[in-house]
Amino acid sequence: MPLGIYISVPFCRTKCSYCNFASDLFSRAVFERYVDRVCADIENAPQVAAEMGGQMERAVDSIYLGGGTPTMLEAVQLERIFATVRSGFDLNPDAEVTVECAPGTLTGAMLESLLRCGVNRVSLGVQSFVDQEAAAVGRLHKRTTVLEDIARLRAAGIANINIDLIAGLPHQTAESWEFSLAETIATGAPHVSVYMLEVDEDSRLGRELLAGGTRYHAHFVPDEEAIADFYLAACERLSTAGISQYEISNFARGGFESRHNLKYWTRSPYFGFGVDAHSMLFSATPDIDGVRFAPADSLEQFMSTAVLQRTEVSRRAALEESFFLGLRLTQGVRMQELTTKFGEAAIGNARAAVAEFVNDGLMQERGDFVCLTTRGRLLSNEVFERFIVADEITR
């Protein structure tokens, strides 16, 4: 099975107040050393795979540069990363090659560099088409910047564009959310990701919300119920516009589903390089299903050590993952396929959980598939937890 390759570039122009990723502002002097390290890791991938006990294909059918803001790198640095991937792996001619861009970072030189690298998909971190909302969380672009970037991408031949939106930004209202959705649809972008604002200790806005404070416009964040309504409105508006939901947070026109991201939810192998870049490979030994490994999640630690955190995925853990990752997909999971792979005895408890959720209106059966209902998608974390618990009881 061809691999997906993920490369993390943890550099940003500003730190958005809601961001809980391993990204930050660093001096440009660090960029070159980081690219050196990532390229060395790419060259060393077969050896790492063997040390981790994983099978590694040379064939690759997706590359995803995320972060962070990969377009912060110099064009020559970006091209060095791609050249290293191409010499270490066999990139399929029709591979999906995505780069995440912050609107306003696509200079002419960068656009030309993306084309030279074979990039055919760009993901734009728009978050909102309302300038006040984008500014409140520290985004540097305006609505017009996004529209100009999209026009320039199309003119350059990159029409496979994703727009990221966040439901729950400070100052967002039902009307302003509707405006962002309408603008998104009007761009004609074939892929849209809609995330609900995450409130946790890992972002400045999240910490302020948990503390009940007013910094970072925290007191202008819509309440949970409103955010859930925004999400439901997005599902409806996008689907009416022909951009169908295929995963909890992802929507696409037919044929534009993200090949790379689908690997995560279908448990297909991928190799990650860079800060906090996770990998999942099938196991080289038959007694375990797979191996997951990841380097340090801070730039400082990443640059100072090559140690990887390794986790073996047992057959039982693989079954759990099949449920809580597969159920993220609108189509859900195919029970017969899981029964064939893991055996009837192993999925007995999961069947009981499915029956309960169907009864509660959180899941439904569609032929051989079981999937979340609209309400189930809103309460997905609770559903997923139950699958792990239901399964762990038997351990």
Ligand code: SF4
């Ligand atoms: S641009 Fe993206 S990765 Fe960087 S701080 Fe903002 S949300 Fe985080």
